[in-house]
Amino acid sequence: MKRKAYQIVFSVTLVLVMVGFLSAIFFANPNSSFAASGKKKSQVVAGISAVEHTEAQIKQLQGTLNITEDQQKLWDKLVQVMRENAQEMDALTKNMAENTKTMNALDHMKFHSQITEAHLAQLKKLIPPFEAFYNSMSDQQKNITDMVFRTGKYGKSKRK
Numbered sequence: 001m002k003r004k005a006y007q008i009v010f011s012v013t014l015v016l017v018m019v020g021f022l023s024a025i026f027f028a029n030p031n032s033s034f035a036a037s038g039k040k041k042s043q044v045v046a047g048i049s050a051v052e053h054t055e056a057q058i059k060q061l062q063g064t065l066n067i068t069e070d071q072q073k074l075w076d077k078l079v080q081v082m083r084e085n086a087q088e089m090d091a092l093t094k095n096m097a098e099n100t101k102t103m104n105a106l107d108h109m110k111f112h113s114q115i116t117e118a119h120l121a122q123l124k125k126l127i128p129p130f131e132a133f134y135n136s137m138s139d140q141q142k143n144i145t146d147m148v149f150r151t152g153k154y155g156k157s158k159r160k
Contacts, residue, residue, distance in 0.1 A: 054082050054083060071137070078132075089122070
């Protein structure tokens, strides 16, 4: 008798856990990313393109780092890759925005997989020019860059 009671309790618990899990999937915001955190909105939701965001980053970093004439070629190569990556990401997110209403849950997962793969490919493409530029920096520039990566804050631009 006790064994049957345990089987019933286990079965009911399993069903409740599955219902909770499936509810979380179906009621989750389809535009949010698993990697998103805090109050940050995705670029699609915020209406800011990757190109606009990248251009703002470039402008801010350029003013903050005081790039020297000797570093300019390395900076230009880095900026070129940043812009190419942003254009590629905008194309992917535009595709999602155009098709989001017809996507099912599986399509959303596949799309997020494409975004993740694109991010990885873009990082692999970005690291060599960034490394070359970083290695050309003065200690002060490296400290600023390290702080930007730690905090996400770019400080005040000296250019206006």
